[in-house]
Amino acid sequence: MKITASELAVIVSGKLFGNKNVVLTGVNGLSVAKESEVSFLGNLKYLSEALKSKAGIIFIADGMDISQFTNKNIIKVPDPRYAYSIVLGIVEKERLRLEKKNIHFSASIANNVNMGINVCIGQNVVIETDTEIGDNVRILPNVYIGNNVKIGKNCLIYPNVFIGDYTVLGNRVIIHPGVVIGGDGFGFVTTNGKKIQKIPQIGKVEIGDDVEIGANTTVDRATVDVTKIDNGTKIDNLVQIGHNVKIGENCVIIAQVGISGSTHLGNNVTVGGQTGLVGHLKIGNDVMIAAQSGVTKNIKDYEKVGGNPIVPIKQSIKIRVLMKKLPEIYQNLKRIKGTLGDR
Secondary structure, eight states, X not given: OOEEHHHHHHHTTOEEESOTTOEEOEEOOTTTOOTTEEEEOOSGGGHHHHHHOOOSEEEEETTSOGGGSTTOOEEEESOHHHHHHHHHHHHHHHHHHHSOOSBOTTOEEOTTOEEOSSOEEOTTOEEOTTOEEOTTOEEOTTOEXXXXXXXXXXXXXXXXXXXXXXXXXXXXXXXXXXOEEEEOOOOEXXXXXXXXXXXXXXXXXXXXXXXXXXXXXXXXXXXXXEEEEOTTOEEOSSOEEOTTOEEOTTOEEOTTXXXXXXXXXXXXXXXXXXOEEOSSOEEOTTOEEOTTOEEOSOBOTTOEEETTTTEEHHHHHHHHHHHHTHHHHHHHHHHHHHHHTTO
């Protein structure tokens, strides 16, 4: 990256205060940024670091007073973190552009694979029959892609990913290392009260545009029909998504969440880390579920819940506060019982 402060202000739609000609070549945190690097102040608890920072440009919020930033170059923006993410995106695109666009000789690609233009395929990649890969896709080493898979344009697939048969990926999908998409769902039936019989999983997985799936997450193929993740949803590391689960648009699923089979999430749902959802539930639109919750019933649109079992979030907070006081309450009850005796 090589850009002037004035050019950067235009890119992030911000207002520049300071030297418009300073040249910026990278990004970094406030405490370690150099004169040629961009940083941001997203939380006022880091204000002292910002005032000491050597960063060439600091993004701050529109409402902040710049008079305290003496001899510093500032760009005011509505959301400093978002502006910073735009710069990070520029750096990331340039890094990827430097990588060679080719197909490594060690890759094993079936004869009838249909590939678009400018596709990069790394070492030891395996791509099976009747698969389609869109333009500008980057598949890094040791990835396995099964039969009849469709991958859209501008996708990035990191090393050691498994993509099973009949999986569909939209455009601009990012799959991080160790992800398994389209492995068998956990389907079994007990016969005669003893024998555990496997139920074949013959469905598929569909993933929409602009979805990102974190490292070591698993998305099981459907028993029949489809497991589906819709456009814009972001999934963290170490998430388990069961067979026939459907997740709507623009959801955020945090690490170590488990979603059991056939549960459906609406649009704009946020699920906090280490939350478990049992199967066959209906979760509405714009729902927020706090971390470490146990979800055993349907949730209506716009509800905010937490706890195990779940209750409205305000009630959940009160319960957690009360739990800290249980030893004190117990001691008080013992004293009262000792005073009153058996009455």
